[in-house]
Amino acid sequence: MTSTPRPSILVLSLLGATTGMLSGLFGIGGGVVLVPMLVMILGFQQRLAAGTSVAAILPAAVVGGIGYAVQGNVDWIAAALLAAGIIVGAQIGSFLLSRVPTGFLRWMFMAFLLGVVISLWFVVPQRDASIEITVLSGALLVVTGLITGVLSGLLGVGGGVVVVPILMFFFGASDLVAKGTSLIMLIPGSLSGTIGNARRRNVDLRAAVALGISAAVLSPLGSVIATHIPPFWSNVAFSLLLAFILGQMFFKELRKKR
Structure with missing residues (x-):
């Protein structure tokens, strides 16, 4: 087994706090930011970073999801249906994590992110919209x-970065309902993925606990701030975050080819 990095609790807490704020603001769990930070800053191996991220998402998803639910911004039926799929999918992803080369999948995912970034500038959801x-x-x-x-299981992205735009663009949800529903959906997905990753020793539980607790502290603050941002500017901020993530992934792939 690859030796596990032992970063300080302080460093982990700072990364977790950043993840928690982004989780609450955008309903994304934060894995899309956390995985590259674990790899580039703390030297985690990619699979270990992905597995640790999925585990760390859980506390932030619970607390952030409660924040959105209290404000009435969760579609519980949609969340349950998404969760039914993600529980099975997370097990499949964690199983494939140790067996499948993820290069092609990353390029496909980057193409998806590019499409989302562009569409966020042209489609602005209404705050009173709901899922039929x-x-x-x-x-x-x-x-x-x-x-x-x-x-989520393969890339450690948490799933919110996929679900939030899909709920807005294809299911007619408002931005707040999409974010709140996404966070609730992530709870069983994180549990399922973490169980699978722990069995395959692809998770650093010490780091996940430190990251998760600190993320949970700031996640509700992010959910409150989100309600005070107009939908258009929420889209702009989300698109900039996704563009940053896309750029990081793109240049990382280019460096691999050199």
């Missing part, structure tokens, strides 16, 4: 959760 649950939309929500769970 039908047999077809319910089935598509389960499929969305399944795909999200696989990506």
Whole structure:
């Protein structure tokens, strides 16, 4: 097994606090930021970083999700349908993590992020919009959760970065409902993925606990701030975050080819 880095609790807490704020603001869990930070700053091996991120997401998702729920910004039926898919998908993703080369998947994911970044500037959800649950939309929500769970297990991205824009653009949710529903969905997904990663020794539980606790402290603050940001500017901020993530992933892939 690859030796586990032993960063200080202070450093882990600072990274966790950053993750928690982003989690609350954007409903993304924070894994898209946490994984590259663990790899580039703390020297974690990619698989260990991905597994640790999935575990660390749990406390922030619980606390942030409660923050959105208290304000009435969670669609519980949609969250349950997404969770049904993500629980299975997270197990598949964690199983494939040690077996599948993820290079092609990363390029596909980057293409998806690029499309989301562009669309966020042209499609602004209404704050009073809601998700219409039908047999077809319910089935598509389960499929969305399944795909999200696989990506979460493989890339450690948490899933919110996939689910939030999909809920807004394809299911008609407001930005706040999309974020709150995403965080609630991440709870069973994180549990499922962490169990699978722990069995395969792809998670640093010490680091995950420190990251998760500090993330949970700031996650509710982020959810409160989100309600005071107009939908357009929320989209702008989200698109800039995704563009940063996309740039990091793109240049990392280019360096690998040199």
